[in-house]
Amino acid sequence: MGRFHIVDDDTIADGGCTDIYFQRCEEILKQEEKNPQVTMEVTTTGMPRSPGVFCGLNDVIALLEGLPVDVDAMPEGSLFSAREPVMRISGRYSDFGRYETALLGFLCHASGIATAAAHIVGAAGGRRVYSFGSRRQHPAIAPMIERSAWIGGVDGVSNTTAPPGIPVVGTMPHAYVMCHASPEEAWVAFDRHAPPDVPRLMLCDTFGDEKEECLRAVTCTAATGVRLDTPRSRRGNMRSILEEVRWELDSRGHEDVGIFLSGGVTEEDIRTYRDIVASFGVGGAIANAPVIDFSLDIVSIEGEAIAKRGKWSGIKQVWESPDGERTVLLASASGPTGATPLLEPVIKDGVVMQRPETADARARVLRSIPNFRDP
Numbered sequence: 363m364g365r366f367h368i369v370d371d372d373t374i375a376d377g378g379c380t381d382i383y384f385q386r387c388e389e390i391l392k393q394e395e396k397n398p399q400v401t402m403e404v405t406t407t408g409m410p411r412s413p414g415v416f417c418g419l420n421d422v423i424a425l426l427e428g429l430p431v432d433v434d435a436m437p438e439g440s441l442f443s444a445r446e447p448v449m450r451i452s453g454r455y456s457d458f459g460r461y462e463t464a465l466l467g468f469l470c471h472a473s474g475i476a477t478a479a480a481h482i483v484g485a486a487g488g489r490r491v492y493s494f495g496s497r498r499q500h501p502a503i504a505p506m507i508e509r510s511a512w513i514g515g516v517d518g519v520s521n522t523t524a525p526p527g528i529p530v531v532g533t534m535p536h537a538y539v540m541c542h543a544s545p546e547e548a549w550v551a552f553d554r555h556a557p558p559d560v561p562r563l564m565l566c567d568t569f570g571d572e573k574e575e576c577l578r579a580v581t582c583t584a585a586t587g588v589r590l591d592t593p594r595s596r597r598g599n600m601r602s603i604l605e606e607v608r609w610e611l612d613s614r615g616h617e618d619v620g621i622f623l624s625g626g627v628t629e630e631d632i633r634t635y636r637d638i639v640a641s642f643g644v645g646g647a648i649a650n651a652p653v654i655d656f657s658l659d660i661v662s663i664e665g666e667a668i669a670k671r672g673k674w675s676g677i678k679q680v681w682e683s684p685d686g687e688r689t690v691l692l693a694s695a696s697g698p699t700g701a702t703p704l705l706e707p708v709i710k711d712g713v714v715m716q717r718p719e720t721a722d723a724r725a726r727v728l729r730s731i732p733n734f735r736d737p
């Protein structure tokens with residue numbers, strides 16, 4: 363263990379971050395000279411939100427690259443439902459069994475965040491959504507959180523360690539405002555010194571009433587937006603606060619100044635306020651999303667279909683018809699006419715055939731979101 367309680371890359375890559383039973387049973391299988399050829403599939407039997415958004419394949423490929431295994435998977439950003447295999451791994455069991463813990467961790471967490479982000483972006487109906495929640499999780503996984511949220515369709519993320527290509531955005535903390543003699547001094551200094559491409563979004567709830575602070579901010583700066591982060595203890599009726607602020611801004615000729623809402627924003631809040639709010643900063647509702655409880659199960663041993671109770675035996679393929687209809691069939695069967703197989707080879711005998719492109723994954727999600735239905 364280093365300075366922080368986190369596992370280093372090499373330990374994960376060596377299969378050292380695993381559940382103890384994998385290590386023990388691998389040793390026993392070795393002594394018994396058993397190492398069957400198996401195919402294992404990744405599925406979930408139920409989800410917090412449907413459809414799910416598949417994410418985390420990049421890290422799984424980094425984990426399994428070089429092992430004597432074949433991996434087929436849905437492309438990142440694919441939608442999936444319960445029972446649909448999103449990935450399958452074929453190889454000798456003891457060559458990859460110990461990786462189950464890390465592999466599922468990558469997929470469960472990233473897919474949970476991408477799924478929540480996609481449903482939140484869908485609820486926003488075109489209003490901008492930003493991922494502000496890296497502070498709600500361990501800092502070591504901030505890049506994964508921001509990448510998954512970006513694939514899920516958010517318009518930007520706040521953490522500076524987001525992978526390259528993802529827009530990093532932010533406004534100002536309350537602490538910054540409090541470091542000045544008055545909010546005016548803080549807003550003016552921000553307006554004067556922030557890089558020109560940074561939106562002039564002024565935080566307007568530090569000490570005073572939202573309406574008052576918003577009017578003061580647009581009077582002393584060229585504010586492009588006002589951010590309300592009203593504490594829970596003051597939210598008697600957030601809808602009324604928002605309408606009042608909007609009215610006062612509009613009636614003074616500030617129709618172009620958008621309202622940015624943050625602080626405990628949920629998917630339900632977004633549906634409630636999306637007609638009046640231009641942008642949402644969402645923390646925990648994305649970063650703390652429930653994981654997708656994927657499992658990795660044997661479906662074939664030495665070419666024979668087999669499964670534990672509750673799982674479906676046989677190596678499968680998921681087919682998608684042009685109208686979006688999904689069919690799960692044995693991989694040996696032909697698919698429906700005109701349908702596309704969703705599980706594609708990504709690793710062949712340890713060699714990576716294709717790596718996920720973040721932009722492609724995000725584009726796939728953005729194409730799908732208009733078809734999401736309200737819960």
Ligand SMILES: O=P(O)(O)OC[C@H]1O[C@H](OP(=O)(O)OP(=O)(O)O)[C@H](O)[C@@H]1O
Pocket residue numbers: 494495498534535536537591624625626627643644645646647
């Ligand atoms: O959706 P959430 O889980 O609440 O997370 C995001 C929130 O966290 C920060 O607030 P905070 O008041 O802690 O920080 P600040 O004073 O620096 O704005 C940020 O301003 C968001 O409002």
